[in-house]
Amino acid sequence: MSMEKKDSLLLLVKSLSKSEKRQFKLYAGRLGVNSQKNFMTLFTLLEKMEIIDESIILKKTNIKKQQLSNAKAHLYKQILISLRLNPSHHSIKIQIREQLDFATILYNKGLHKQSLKLLEKAKNMALQNSENNLAFEIVELEKVIESQYITRSLSTRADDLTSQAKLFSKKSNMLSKLSNLSLQLYSMMLKKGYVRDDKDFENVKKYFEDNLPKFEIENLGLKERLFLYKAFLWYNYLTQDFVSCYRYAQKWVDLFHENPKLKETNPIFYLKGTDYLLETLFLIQHSNKFRTVLDSFKSELENNDFQMNDNTNKLSFLIYYQNRINQFFLEGQFTKGLDFIPEVLEELKLYSKKFDEHHNMVFYYKIASLYFGAGENESCIFYLEKIIKNKDLKMREDLLCFSRILNLVAHYEAGLDEDMDYLIKSTYRFLIKMDDMHIVQKEIISFLKNLGNVYPQEIKNEFIKLHDVLVPYENHPYEKRSFMYLDIISWLESKIQNRSVESIIQEKAALKMK
Secondary structure (H helix, E strand, O other): OOHHHOOHHHHHHHHOOHHHHHHHHHHHOOOOHHHHOHHHHHHHHHHHOOOOOHHHHHHHOOOOHHHHHHHHHHHHHHHHHHHHHOHHHOOHHHHHHHHHHHHHHHHHOOOHHHHHHHHHHHHHHHHHOOOHHHHHHHHHHHHHHHHHOOOOOOOOHHHHHHHHHHHHHHHHHHHHHHHHHHHHHHHHHHHHOOOOOHHHHHHHHHHHHHHOOOOOHHHOOHHHHHHHHHHHHHHHHHOOOHHHHHHHHHHHHHHHHHOHHHHHHOHHHHHHHHHHHHHHHHHOOOHHHHHHHHHHHHHHHHOOOOOOOHHHHHHHHHHHHHHHHHHHHHHOOHHHHHOOHHHHHHHHHHHHHHOOHHHHHHHHHHHHHHHHHOOOHHHHHHHHHHHHOOOOOOOOHHHHHHHHHHHHHHHHHHOOOOOHHHHHHHHHHHHHHHOOOOHHHHHHHHHHHHHHHOOHHHHHHHHHHHHHHHHHHOOOOOOOOHHHHOOHHHHHHHHHHOOOHHHHHHHHHHHHOO
């Protein structure tokens, strides 16, 4: 069952660590009588449940059916209050907002000087951590206090606040434009995928150029630079310029290495940058640099070099394990990679409920590809079927499409050709429905469809013909993405040379590392 279909309160309860549960019980029982309250009884029941069972709740508590919704909402709020009080969740943003909240309370009580003192402290914290939006919010409250009350501040106070407000407003506006552009490009990637032809390319290019604000890099703060690099990265992803993707992913990560404080306050952004850096290195097949970055990342995890919480733990798992599998692909070490699969599956059990279906299916596709590369085609098919039969997978049509293509090839390799005609027709219909019929895919399907009519002694020639047809598309601006998901060229070469796919890819990997 996907996370979206589960009860939000149950998900929150299940996400709590032992120490967070203990703190909540202490928090809830702070007045003594609260331990017997309905929401506390409800909490105890939910700790033991995997799905919400209203009949058990109604039976074991004093909550009536018409009260259940309110009781759940009350418990949800109390858990959030408890978590906010937990020191482990006191990020810089929360600390700044806490000071702003305190200052607002003091202002409402008429203690204006005390309020301004806290606001100055909060503003300095915001500036030190590149939180310009919060700094702008703080200045706006300072202006309200100064404009309504005689505080005997410095005579230049009004000018200072006005200048600060203009500066922070300008920075916030720039940050907003860059983050909007980055988000829209990411949305385009999810909805439409890579550009498919010159028309697509021109549309994306025009959108990017029309919405990229004018800037001077030396005038941008850390956050603005971060979103600038994100926007360029997604633009180059869409246009399949993976070398430029690598450059901007490196700039993104360098920003954190040059400003360690940023890594401490924004660990998620750092992790995402590292993920994109590794992904682009994989796409451009830069195995030496890939290994260096992955080893460095592993050391950071072991040394706890950044704040670890549920979000960072989950993301770190995705980054390390997916890219460790990618390393086996880069080096052609498929058989060796099979020894890693049990560890991946064991870890995935711990995290799978915290992911959406897409992330789980990506792991299955990578595992299936490892089995295919190692020549264990029936195991490959087993994991591909988990993707093909998944009805909850709504995004990443490329994953769905290439799972079916690889499924066809694996069935052929395994000698399971009794259902080949049906698989070919269903795959063809699926690709048409998804509007994802590229030249490479059409050629592969046509090839497999016609194999049944080829005499055994002529099969090798057919492999050679398909190889000659597909090789020019390896570096085609709009077709090359097909080879990211399935190294069909190496498979064809293995059939032509009567060698294993693994040995072919290992040979290519060795040449790239020289």
